[in-house]
Amino acid sequence: MRDDLLGRAALTAQGLIGLSLLLAAAALALAAPLLLPGDPFDIVARPLLRPLADPAHLLGTDRLGRDILAMVVHGARPSLMTALSVAAVALGVGMAAGAVAGMLGGVADEVIMRLADAVQTVPSFVAALAVVSVLGPSLPGLIAALAISAWTAPARVVRSEVLRLRGAAFVESSLLLGRGRIPVALTVVLPNAVTVALALSAVIVAGALLSEAALSFLGLGDPNRPSWGALIAEGRQVMRTAPHVIIAPGVALFVTVLAVSLVGEGLAKALSKQTS
Amino acid sequence: MSRSARIVVLRLAGAVPTLLIVALAAFALLEFAPGDAVDAYLAETGGDAGDAGELRRRLGLGGTAWERLAGFMLSLGTLDLGRSVVFSRPVVSVIAERLPNTLLLMASTTLFAAGLGLLAGLLAGARPGSWRDRGLSMTALAFLAVPNFWLGLVLVVAFAVAWPLLPVAGLRSLNAPPGLAATVLDTGWHLVLPTIALGAGYVALYLRTLRAGMITAWQADHVRAAQARGVGDGAVLWRAVTRPALLPTVVIAGQNIGTLVGGSVVVETVFAIPGMGRLAYEAVAGRDTPLLLGVILSATVLVLAVNLLVDLLLARLDPRIGAADA
Numbered sequence: 001m002r003d004d005l006l007g008r009a010a011l012t013a014q015g016l017i018g019l020s021l022l023l024a025a026a027a028l029a030l031a032a033p034l035l036l037p038g039d040p041f042d043i044v045a046r047p048l049l050r051p052l053a054d055p056a057h058l059l060g061t062d063r064l065g066r067d068i069l070a071m072v073v074h075g076a077r078p079s080l081m082t083a084l085s086v087a088a089v090a091l092g093v094g095m096a097a098g099a100v101a102g103m104l105g106g107v108a109d110e111v112i113m114r115l116a117d118a119v120q121t122v123p124s125f126v127a128a129l130a131v132v133s134v135l136g137p138s139l140p141g142l143i144a145a146l147a148i149s150a151w152t153a154p155a156r157v158v159r160s161e162v163l164r165l166r167g168a169a170f171v172e173s174s175l176l177l178g179r180g181r182i183p184v185a186l187t188v189v190l191p192n193a194v195t196v197a198l199a200l201s202a203v204i205v206a207g208a209l210l211s212e213a214a215l216s217f218l219g220l221g222d223p224n225r226p227s228w229g230a231l232i233a234e235g236r237q238v239m240r241t242a243p244h245v246i247i248a249p250g251v252a253l254f255v256t257v258l259a260v261s262l263v264g265e266g267l268a269k270a271l272s273k274q275t276s
Numbered sequence: 277m278s279r280s281a282r283i284v285v286l287r288l289a290g291a292v293p294t295l296l297i298v299a300l301a302a303f304a305l306l307e308f309a310p311g312d313a314v315d316a317y318l319a320e321t322g323g324d325a326g327d328a329g330e331l332r333r334r335l336g337l338g339g340t341a342w343e344r345l346a347g348f349m350l351s352l353g354t355l356d357l358g359r360s361v362v363f364s365r366p367v368v369s370v371i372a373e374r375l376p377n378t379l380l381l382m383a384s385t386t387l388f389a390a391g392l393g394l395l396a397g398l399l400a401g402a403r404p405g406s407w408r409d410r411g412l413s414m415t416a417l418a419f420l421a422v423p424n425f426w427l428g429l430v431l432v433v434a435f436a437v438a439w440p441l442l443p444v445a446g447l448r449s450l451n452a453p454p455g456l457a458a459t460v461l462d463t464g465w466h467l468v469l470p471t472i473a474l475g476a477g478y479v480a481l482y483l484r485t486l487r488a489g490m491i492t493a494w495q496a497d498h499v500r501a502a503q504a505r506g507v508g509d510g511a512v513l514w515r516a517v518t519r520p521a522l523l524p525t526v527v528i529a530g531q532n533i534g535t536l537v538g539g540s541v542v543v544e545t546v547f548a549i550p551g552m553g554r555l556a557y558e559a560v561a562g563r564d565t566p567l568l569l570g571v572i573l574s575a576t577v578l579v580l581a582v583n584l585l586v587d588l589l590l591a592r593l594d595p596r597i598g599a600a601d602a
Contacts, residue, residue: 117293118294123575126571129556129560206420206421214424214542218541218557219561240437241437254421261421
């Protein structure tokens with residue numbers, strides 16, 4: 001039932017539009033080196049060329065004469081890569097933590113949930129700033145900084161789902177076979193609680209896209225990649241005379257986040273139809 | 277014990293483990309951060325590296341990790357957050373100076389977002405599924421996808437160049453006339469654009485929450501009963517549908533205080549507002565770990581305090597909350 005959830009989400013209008021946009025963005029990101037070969041940071045034309053002024057540089061150039069279209073398309077790679085990795089880590093850690101907390105109960109449950117309370121109290125973006133400042137601006141550092149706050153929501157929904165399933169016959173029988181509670185939690189109970197957590201994935205990806213862009217905007221992203229946030233930050237110096245420099249990466253970010261949110265709406269709709 | 281007193285006690289008891297965990301995490305951060313306060317101090321004053329050992333001992337930075345942890349916790353207990361490297365002042369005084377501006381921005385953002393969002397939510401939820409509802413819901417989804425710092429920059433470009441009507445930086449004009457009324461007016465004028473940049477997403481959040489609550493309420497038996505009794509449409513919409521749906525919007529407001537603080541980091545940076553959010557960025561940029569820890573800890577206390585206020589407000593609105601048998 002879980003396998004066709006995405007399929008049924010795609011059948012809703014929002015899901016279909018969102019999924020198409022997202023696939024298009026992913027395809028562009030993957031094909032970037034083929035479509036626009038070479039280093040996107042290369043200086044290729046005169047600086048601050050307006051959009052559409054030169055067919056070779058459709059979105060114009062920045063203050064150094066670098067092609068904005070190339071940087072925006074290549075910029076999809078670090079942005080999408082970070083956001084998807086954050087979602088994978090947060091869902092993996094959160095679902096495991098929630099399953100273990102719900103299954104074991106007692107002290108383990110108390111410790112994991114108090115930790116989740118504490119994490120949810122600290123403003124997540126401030127926590128991310130702190131983690132990046134320690135780990136340094138790199139892809140793994142960014143992923144850790146954003147995943148550290150994002151695991152709590154999947155942990156909570158999986159925990160309550162596990163509490164509901166704990167007494168079910170198929171769980172009891174696995175325990176009676178003599179398997180430990182943690183292996184049963186992870187291999188028997190968790191697969192049945194995956195759907196509710198997956199519905200959160202869109203929210204996590206959208207949040208990670210926006211936070212990654214904000215961190216890169218503050219100069220805390222990976223300095224060797226043209227991420228959207230960093231492009232917007234660089235455009236700040238010339239935006240009053242050449243606004244196209246910040247418009248293009250901002251619109252790319254906006255459309256991507258919107259696409260993810262639309263997929264999320266579709267998922268939520270498909271899920272509510274399934275449960276009702 | 278009164279209901280409010282019980283809520284305060286419960287919340288404070290719940291805050292203890294949270295604060296302890298955050299303090300421990302902050303200490304770990306301090307330990308892992310490259311360099312300590314002494315390195316920073318010596319770099320600043322150009323002192324002799326030979327003094328380092330003596331200084332560390334005096335500042336409680338020597339000894340084992342356990343001794344340092346004990347010292348750290350003790351100074352937290354006396355509200356001593358150490359000295360800022362960048363500002364060469366106690367962290368507490370820097371934060372006290374910056375906090376009011378952030379509180380002001382948070383308050384104006386909440387007012388703006390709740391006002392506009394609830395109004396739009398009411399319009400959408402009054403007739404779910406109508407074209408008006410679909411249009412408003414789609415707009416809300418778009419608002420949620422706009423990056424706040426980018427919206428801020430677009431507003432700066434629009435209002436600094438194309439339409440120079442509103443101020444785009446700081447909170448006060450240099451040439452502002454004296455007097456309380458003039459200062460309030462001047463600051464409010466400066467807050468307009470940052471409030472829109474920070475608040476756009478929350479407008480959508482309030483809209484969606486109220487709308488969802490109203491859709492649930494429309495299906496409730498008491499609404500159909502009221503309609504069957506011949507209660508007027510306006511009275512049904514307001515008393516039976518909207519009022520119960522307002523409660524979750526208060527919960528959402530409380531849950532999003534943390535993201536509001538986080539959002540103020542970039543928005544205050546874009547609009548050059550000397551608040552606590554920009555302070556967090558300045559601390560990271562200046563490798564000022566004591567200051568960063570101070571900001572994290574005070575932001576956490578701020579979130580806990582606002583959540584307490586939200587709980588008290590909820591208890592006033594809903595007599596079931598905090599009742600003795602609950």
